[in-house]
Amino acid sequence: MSERALEDQLNITRAQSGDTAAFNALIRKYEVRAYQYAFRLTRNSEEASDIVAEAFVRIFNALHNFKGQSAFSTWMYRILTNCFLDIRKRERSRPSTSLESTLQTDDGEMERQIEDPGRTPHQELERNERESRMERAVSVLPEYQRAMIVMYHAEMMSYEDIAAALDLPIGTVKSRLNRARLSLREILVKDEELFRI
Amino acid sequence: MNSEKAREFFSSYFEGSLDSGLKLALEQKFKSDAELKEDYEAFALAFADLNSLRDEDIEIPIYLSDRIATRIEEARQQQRKPFALWNLPWLKAAPMYLAAIAILGTGLGLAVKSRTALGGVLPGGHEKQVDLPTFKVEGSDVTLMYQPHASHTVVIKSGSTGTVLSSIKLEEGQAVEPKLNNDNATAQLFKIQEDSEPEQYIVVPGKQSDSSQPTGDGTIGDFALAVANYYHVPLLMENVSLDTKIKWTLDGIDATKSANTNLQPIHLSADLRTDGMLSINGH
Numbered sequence: 052m053s054e055r056a057l058e059d060q061l062n063i064t065r066a067q068s069g070d071t072a073a074f075n076a077l078i079r080k081y082e083v084r085a086y087q088y089a090f091r092l093t094r095n096s097e098e099a100s101d102i103v104a105e106a107f108v109r110i111f112n113a114l115h116n117f118k119g120q121s122a123f124s125t126w127m128y129r130i131l132t133n134c135f136l137d138i139r140k141r142e143r144s145r146p147s148t149s150l151e152s153t154l155q156t157d158d159g160e161m162e163r164q165i166e167d168p169g170r171t172p173h174q175e176l177e178r179n180e181r182e183s184r185m186e187r188a189v190s191v192l193p194e195y196q197r198a199m200i201v202m203y204h205a206e207m208m209s210y211e212d213i214a215a216a217l218d219l220p221i222g223t224v225k226s227r228l229n230r231a232r233l234s235l236r237e238i239l240v241k242d243e244e245l246f247r248i
Numbered sequence: 249m250n251s252e253k254a255r256e257f258f259s260s261y262f263e264g265s266l267d268s269g270l271k272l273a274l275e276q277k278f279k280s281d282a283e284l285k286e287d288y289e290a291f292a293l294a295f296a297d298l299n300s301l302r303d304e305d306i307e308i309p310i311y312l313s314d315r316i317a318t319r320i321e322e323a324r325q326q327q328r329k330p331f332a333l334w335n336l337p338w339l340k341a342a343p344m345y346l347a348a349i350a351i352l353g354t355g356l357g358l359a360v361k362s363r364t365a366l367g368g369v370l371p372g373g374h375e376k377q378v379d380l381p382t383f384k385v386e387g388s389d390v391t392l393m394y395q396p397h398a399s400h401t402v403v404i405k406s407g408s409t410g411t412v413l414s415s416i417k418l419e420e421g422q423a424v425e426p427k428l429n430n431d432n433a434t435a436q437l438f439k440i441q442e443d444s445e446p447e448q449y450i451v452v453p454g455k456q457s458d459s460s461q462p463t464g465d466g467t468i469g470d471f472a473l474a475v476a477n478y479y480h481v482p483l484l485m486e487n488v489s490l491d492t493k494i495k496w497t498l499d500g501i502d503a504t505k506s507a508n509t510n511l512q513p514i515h516l517s518a519d520l521r522t523d524g525m526l527s528i529n530g531h
Contacts, residue, residue: 069421070397078316087306096309103312104319111320182300189301205301229259236287236294 059123067115074114078107081124084206085131091201092135094190102138106131121215128208128216132198139194188238196231203228249277251284258291318522321382324395380442383484385524389429390452390482392440394418400443404428407437407449407469407490428452435476437469449485450525451476465495471510472528479503479526487530488516 059080065073085106089099109130117126189200202208202216210228214221254277260266261274278285381392381402394402396418404414404426418424430436430452440448451472457480464474469490472483478498496510503526507518511528518528 071395072397078313078320082312082316083308086308086312090306091301091304096307100309100312100315104315107316108319108323111323181297182304185294185297185300186304189298200298201301204298205304207302225259226256229256232259232291232295232298233255235298236291239294239297240290 056122060119063114063117063119063123067117074111077110077123081127082107084124085127088128088131088201088206089135091186091189091205092132092194092197094186098138102131102134105134105138109134122212125208125212125216128202128206128212129218132217135198136194184239184242185235188235188242191238192231192234196227196234199224199228200231200235249273251277251281251287254281254284255287255291258288259295261288262292262295314522380445380448381440383482383521383523383525384425385482389427390450390525391425391427392450394424394426396420396422396424402426403441405439405441407439407451410439413438430454434458435473437473446487449483449488449490451483451485453477453480453482456480462498463496466493468492468494468514468516468528470494471496474498475503475507475526479506481526482524483528484521484525485528488528489530492516 059077062073062077062080066077082103085103086099089102089106090096093099093102106127110127113130117123189197192200199213199217202213203210208216210221210224213219213228214224217224219227254274257266257270257274261271266274278288381394384391384393392402397420399420400418402416402418403412404416405412414426416424416426428438428450432454433456434454435451436454438450438452440450442448449469449472453476458477461474462478464470467490468485468488471494472485474496475481475498476483481503492514494510494514498506498510500506504518504520507526507528511518516528516530518526521527
């Protein structure tokens with residue numbers, strides 16, 4: 052077991068016995084990583100913060116059930132992903148949601164609107180255009196595909212860890228990731244054509 | 249192998265994990281299908297570009313930690329079991345309730361409630377051996393919520409006279425919630441001392457707000473009382489010398505903004521906590 056995993060295990064055991072400082076230490080260690088993941092899924096700082104806060108509440112409530120079958124971080128990603136999907140589901144059920152802003156696909160709902168409220172147009176211009184295009188393309192993927200793409204390419208999780216986090220067989224993770232990359236390529240090609248016009 | 253099937257192998261081929269037979273079949277397909285080969289090249293480019301996602305610099309909002317702490321504190325409150333007085337060991341409860349009785353008639357009230365402690369997180373991420381309290385504001389009353397993981401003593405004093413209002417022995421795992429309520433018309437200052445920790449000062453507003461005195465000069469304690477009277481808001485002061493001198497003019501409807509305008513010249517700042525307390529901090 053790595054030093055990092057040992058430290059987590061120690062904090063988890065202490066937190067399970069009611070040590071608030073140990074639970075705080077877990078939060079401090081993982082809150083940035085959790086936020087970065089949530090932001091990459093949502094491209095919205097307010098929504099990402101809500102997802103992270105909700106995820107840590109779920110972790111707090113379920114910590115006594117955590118037996119260490121996976122790394123704490125893998126468990127955290129699973130909860131974060133569920134929070135993200137739940138929040139989006141709730142938003143979709145609101146009557147004010149515009150039907151024109153979404154598109155149903157085999158893998159879920161794809162957003163037509165591309166949003167990045169976290170940056171000003173000036174800042175956006177300064178960013179590397181290719182990176183920016185890629186982030187926009189990821190943001191319109193169906194939610195489940197988006198989560199997988201971010202886990203693998205941004206969070207650098209292995210196929211095994213993603214499978215553990217999403218409770219899927221590795222083969223399914225690989226085939227869905229391949230499909231997500233194919234979708235991305237199509238989005239990027241269309242995006243390029245749009246800019247050419 | 250048709251084109252659709254071939255596309256299923258793009259990722260494995262790019263990563264070099266495709267078995268040799270399929271690899272050969274795919275490469276032969278590329279030779280005979282220029283469109284598919286072009287398709288793969290676009291795919292490979294996108295795959296490589298995807299790794300740029302990890303280079304994005306994502307700014308962490310300053311409110312993130314507070315939001316997490318607040319939500320967890322709410323969850324902790326919901327987890328707590330209802331307290332029944334008759335379940336409390338008498339020997340532990342006696343000094344607390346005697347203390348509460350002793351200060352009746354001063355206009356300042358302090359009622360102490362104990363609960364069975366469950367795990368939780370203290371907002372602000374205190375990791376000290378001595379657990380600083382979190383706060384709950386209800387109307388003009390302020391409840392200090394302790395969830396100690398080590399035994400220690402909390403002494404609550406009147407800020408104006410220095411009189412000890414209560415000395416509470418906190419036991420490990422025993423949540424205790426002394427409530428500071430002020431029946432006076434004007435705000436009152438309390439001093440909270442926990443073992444060797446620096447004193448915290450809490451101002452509890454009175455039963456009425458008073459906007460008749462927007463200006464004044466005196467100590468930072470006087471200023472806090474003036475703010476509590478003017479805006480009818482409870483205040484918390486940490487890492488602040490109570491004797492610090494200040495002149496003030498309270499203006500506008502935003503207590504935080506108004507406090508900051510006056511605190512800025514003496515290099516102090518105020519912010520509104522998520523629990524509703526206006527915090528003045530000496531950093």
